[in-house]
Amino acid sequence: MTTDFILQTQKLTKEFKGFVAVDKVDLQVRRGSIHALIGPNGAGKTTCFNLLTKFIRPTSGTILFNGQDITNEAPAQTARRGIIRSFQISAVFPHLSVLENVRVALQRKLGTSFHFWRSEKSLDSLNERALELLRSVDLEPYAYLPTVELSYGRKRALEIATTMAMDPELMLLDEPTQGMGLEDVDRIRQLIKKVAANRTVLMVEHNMSVVSSIADTITVLQRGATLAEGPYAEVSKNPAVIEAYMGSTDTELVGAH
Template sequence: MSTSADAILSARGLTKEFFGFKAVNNVDLDVREGTIHALIGPNGAGKTTVFNLLTKFLTPTEGRIVFRGKDITGVKPADVARLGLVRSFQISAVFPHLTVLDNVRVALQRKAHLGTQFWRSNRLLDRLNDEAHDLIEAVGLAAFAAHDAAELPYGRKRALEIATTLALDPPVLLFDEPMAGMGVEDIGRISDLIRRIAKGRTVVMVEHNLNVVSDLCDRVTVLARGEILAEGDYEEVSSNARVREAYMGSEDG
């Protein structure tokens, strides 16, 4: 399998078939290290299926996936996460009746080799406080550290989920529609947060909001009917006649 030299995550011939229907057909993809890479496309394009294949929540019918030079096609999702390919909002655990601080401390336990048992003593968990507060501040939740997660507005909960994911210190973060259901203010806040945390990391995201994609992403892969329609920076793909035709009637770029 030949991959781009600067790719941290690659797929070749990625295909997923459901009962004879090819939801994804022969997709080749290279995600360059240190970039924010978006997967976009109209409804039914196959972008979520590709995302689920990359994060190992689905097994490909055909094709190969390589992460940091290692073939991960047959690797389980939890093991892929341990390698540093972490899917936010699905893998991160936010407990509504724990405080923001305690949520982040729980997420830090694995990295600190403390396991994830809730009966760890406060003395042991207090060793994680400085790092937890740093993460909480990084996602803009310093004023909410003592609040229960259930009390947070929707956008702030998303920020907490990102903090718990960052606790694993992953080199690659994958976001599945991170702006879904958000108002304008929250979209701006989470966009700024993703931009900040992407420094020194690679981000892959499925996103419907094309304003977010144009503002955030270095590279964009457009999918339609399970195949790659176009790829490049946002200006390139948004001016592509085939992309405009695929989006006609569903989204305005």
């Protein structure tokens, strides 16, 4: 039944001058789940995200969100529906404080981001909610620190807080643990699990230990097409998936990055 799924794609296809980057992908993201999109480099994962957030238009196929066809909507319209993407490269303002970054995101949600003539005081009402969001990602002690001084992992946590400030119903995370040390990876892993408690998360992620420990469903893409889908235990034993990742059928997928 459609209502079980917050997001569905039907034969979603994107061609660039004869090159098929996404090839007839049927994606079904169950409401309230953590769904991971994995695959070797060049598998079409980021292109898929760009299609879902309307950064690019599909060549053919359909995108349904809460059962409604949103294929031809503008990016802003899709964002207003509650599909919010957190970027691969930390998208925060380095010279604003940690609190101010969250406040900017809250303003965007209110639609007052261009009211520069408003007094600073009118933004104070947002501080309480901003601090609440920082608390949820363990950044409250850093609220008044310039963002540039945060560690890489904490910047990514801040990015998750600013994404949450937009009140997403479906949160798209693009490589949330890329370039992180073990300690930061673990912090972000726990954070995603916490954030997903009352919303749906679709993530592109290379780190298999993260995927195996938090994803309910995994879709494996190869050359733009769906190679396999299911829980990690099932997908990781699929010979075609092991072959795609490792180039041989006798290697475990576990630990593949």
